[in-house]
Amino acid sequence: MAPLLGVIIGSVRTGRVGPTVARWFVRRASADGRFEARVLDLADVVLPMDLSGGPGVDELTRWVDGCDAFVLVTPEYNHGYPASLKLALDSVKLEWRGKPVGFVSYGGTAGGVRAVEQLRQVVAELHMASVRDAVLFPRVKKAFDAHGETSDGAAIDGAQRMIDQLLWWSEGAGQPYPHG
Structure with a gap:
């Protein structure tokens, strides 16, 4: 059975493009066949x-617990990521631990890179x-x-490289690392 990849759409704004971005990534990950x-x-x-x-x-906790790896799809709002994503990350405790995570971000000229850098600190914690x-x-538009x-x-x-890395981490890191 293929490992389960949980893709989280982090934005909840009206008119958001997150679902389009997420569907694109899910098609890439599913076509690869190594993840469900x-x-x-x-x-x-x-x-x-509160x-x-x-x-x-x-x-949310049950959903997170059932996944082997994650991809957070996030916009960049005002040089950061949305509060809805922070709330989701903070609402679950132990079920995140030890699981790999990748990022698909979008935004203006920076493409969400500042949001990803902030998220890296949070997921490390x-x-x-x-x-x-x-x-x-x-x-992104x-x-x-x-x-x-x-x-x-x-x-x-980048999607292919990230999928390779997520798979490596989710399978216990027993094979040579996919350097790409």
Whole structure:
């Protein structure tokens, strides 16, 4: 059975492009065949701002516990990542530990790189292993065609490298590292 890759759409804003970006990445990861990918859209999860728990937190915790690796799909808002993603990360405790995580980000000219750098600090504190390669979409609204595909060679290559690294970490790191 293939490891389970949890893809989390971090933005909950109206008119967001996150679902398009996530669907593109899931197609890449699924076509590869080494992961079974499933998506969690944070717009569909009710989490209490006071971190008090409840049904939404219980659902998120079970979902996280069932995954072997993660990809966080995040925009960059004001040089950071969205509060909805921070709330989700903070709402779950032990279930994140020891699991690899990669990032697909998007935004203006920087493509979300500042959001990813902040997220790397947070996931390290959660005892997750962030993989080196990430996928960045500068000027995201011009990055995808009407069918949700991109011709961005750097993103396509970065996705493959990230998938290789996530697989390596999720399988216990027993094989030679995919240097790419």
